[in-house]
Amino acid sequence: MSFEHRALQVAFTAPRSSSFAEFLATAAPAALPSTRMNPDQALQAPHGTTIVALRGDFGAVMAGDRRATMGNVIAQRDIEKVFAADDHSLIGIAGTAGIAVELVRLFQVELEHYEKIEGVSLSLDGKANRLASLLRGNLGLAMQGLSVVPLFAGYDVDRQRGRIFSYDVTGGRYEEHDFYAVGSGSFFARGSLKKLYRPDADADHAIDTALEALYDAADDDSATAGPDMARRIFPIVGIATGEGVRMLDTDEVEARVAPLVARRMTRPNGPYAGMPEGGSGS
Amino acid sequence: MSMPFYVSPEQIIKDKADYARKGIARGRSVIVEEYDQGIVFVAENPSRALHKISEIYDRIAFAAVGKYNEFENLRVAGVRLADMRGYSYDRRDVSGRSLANAYAQTLGTIFTETPKPYEVEIVVAEVGQTSEDDQLYRLTFDGSVADEHGYVAMGGSAEAITLALSTEWREGMTLVEALRLAVDLLGKHGGEGERQLGPGELEVALLERSRPRRTFSRISRARLAELLG
Numbered sequence: 255m256s257f258e259h260r261a262l263q264v265a266f267t268a269p270r271s272s273s274f275a276e277f278l279a280t281a282a283p284a285a286l287p288s289t290r291m292n293p294d295q296a297l298q299a300p301h302g303t304t305i306v307a308l309r310g311d312f313g314a315v316m317a318g319d320r321r322a323t324m325g326n327v328i329a330q331r332d333i334e335k336v337f338a339a340d341d342h343s344l345i346g347i348a349g350t351a352g353i354a355v356e357l358v359r360l361f362q363v364e365l366e367h368y369e370k371i372e373g374v375s376l377s378l379d380g381k382a383n384r385l386a387s388l389l390r391g392n393l394g395l396a397m398q399g400l401s402v403v404p405l406f407a408g409y410d411v412d413r414q415r416g417r418i419f420s421y422d423v424t425g426g427r428y429e430e431h432d433f434y435a436v437g438s439g440s441f442f443a444r445g446s447l448k449k450l451y452r453p454d455a456d457a458d459h460a461i462d463t464a465l466e467a468l469y470d471a472a473d474d475d476s477a478t479a480g481p482d483m484a485r486r487i488f489p490i491v492g493i494a495t496g497e498g499v500r501m502l503d504t505d506e507v508e509a510r511v512a513p514l515v516a517r518r519m520t521r522p523n524g525p526y527a528g529m530p531e532g533g534s535g536s
Numbered sequence: 537m538s539m540p541f542y543v544s545p546e547q548i549i550k551d552k553a554d555y556a557r558k559g560i561a562r563g564r565s566v567i568v569e570e571y572d573q574g575i576v577f578v579a580e581n582p583s584r585a586l587h588k589i590s591e592i593y594d595r596i597a598f599a600a601v602g603k604y605n606e607f608e609n610l611r612v613a614g615v616r617l618a619d620m621r622g623y624s625y626d627r628r629d630v631s632g633r634s635l636a637n638a639y640a641q642t643l644g645t646i647f648t649e650t651p652k653p654y655e656v657e658i659v660v661a662e663v664g665q666t667s668e669d670d671q672l673y674r675l676t677f678d679g680s681v682a683d684e685h686g687y688v689a690m691g692g693s694a695e696a697i698t699l700a701l702s703t704e705w706r707e708g709m710t711l712v713e714a715l716r717l718a719v720d721l722l723g724k725h726g727g728e729g730e731r732q733l734g735p736g737e738l739e740v741a742l743l744e745r746s747r748p749r750r751t752f753s754r755i756s757r758a759r760l761a762e763l764l765g
């Protein structure tokens with residue numbers, strides 16, 4: 255892409271659309287991931303793995319492990335796959351890491367661009383729909399095996415509660431009720447969430463539940479990393495509430511992960527889910 | 537065959553400039569001032585929806601006077617340019633200087649090549665890491681750029697306000713001091729005698745040096761009432 259124009263080119267002053275992606279499609283199509291030439295056969299590229307999200311009245315929590323794999327190799331052990339999309343929402347990504355990170359960047363600019371041009375933020379549904387259409391642009395690459403599956407969660411300021419949206423590679427958008435997980439370890443994480451999730455949970459409890467679920471995913475899925483105590487590499491955790499989005503720093507996550515790992519020393523499979531009667535309870 | 541009247545280029549330019557100046561002079565004024573923690577923008581603007589002050593990028597904002605549809609067009613182009621640059625390079629590579637250049641080229645081209653010049657005057661402000669790095673660019677309808685220091689006034693009473701600012705503005709003013717000075721001057725030189733402008737007639741925004749990432753924020757009318765005391 256060039257910035258040869260000394261004056262603002264026609265595209266910049268053309269009748270307005272508030273979408274950055276649509277603007278890029280006319281002004282600099284090569285900058286869009288969806289316009290790339292598709293490779294003839296599937297490439298081997300780093301893949302990001304498990305992301306979990308939970309919602310409640312407080313808002314939403316999202317957490318992701320730090321591993322990227324390429325076949326049997328660990329491509330990266332400290333990749334970040336959970337991001338603040340804007341002031342009230344979070345996005346996590348599983349799938350081809352390079353394309354996924356680019357998609358996140360485009361989505362972040364898309365939301366900020368809209369906000370600056372229109373003077374107001376998109377509604378949470380609006381954001382979720384924009385993400386779906388950006389994802390649809392990637393379908394060609396997904397067919398070649400370079401798929402990206404995002405997870406979107408945020409605090410809906412109109413409805414005053416957290417909401418979660420999941421996607422498929424074709425851009426299908428589905429609202430999830432309480433919790434969801436994507437990526438290779440998602441089946442194990444979902445199983446864990448199913449037993450540990452509480453609808454009345456506060457943010458604290460939700461964060462711990464997310465970390466338990468990631469631990470369980472790492473326990474059974476080789477592409478998902480558990481907490482790396484030696485290198486102090488812990489899951490990335492973000493929380494979206496009415497006050498905004500906050501990403502937890504390493505010390506904060508460590509303070510939650512260390513006791514979790516200690517508990518697993520005596521009970522490797524994690525906490526018991528309570529049974530109504532005759533169950534063991536935890 | 538009839539010959540068209542000859543009009544000298546000097547005359548054409550002068551007519552266009554007079555036309556643009558008249559249009560701008562009809563509008564209410566905007567003041568941009570540096571203060572100890574950043575840059576404050578104060579506009580006399582009773583509208584809540586049609587802004588004269590806007591965010592362009594993390595540390596860059598835009599203020600304008602004149603014809604709304606024309607400066608709105610420039611504002612959107614600026615946001616697009618900044619977002620595209622930040623997306624293709626890095627957020628730190630978006631600078632007020634390059635934006636001011638792009639605006640200057642655009643306004644210059646419009647002034648010379650189209651029959652009707654834009655009736656606008658704009659300020660591109662960038663807040664630096666320290667007050668020495670703050671930048672204020674004032675751009676006029678013909679594409680000329682001035683690199684200002686400390687304060688800028690635009691609009692109908694720009695001259696009188698600039699004169700007053702040259703004696704009353706000083707470096708290191710607090711937000712409240714800078715704000716009161718601006719509101720005071722806008723009221724004094726607004727045209728119809730001396731007035732006291734209330735929060736309902738003002739649009740105020742800040743670029744705050746110490747905020748992380750996006751430094752632009754609008755001051756709500758309630759907060760403004762508090763600050764003005």
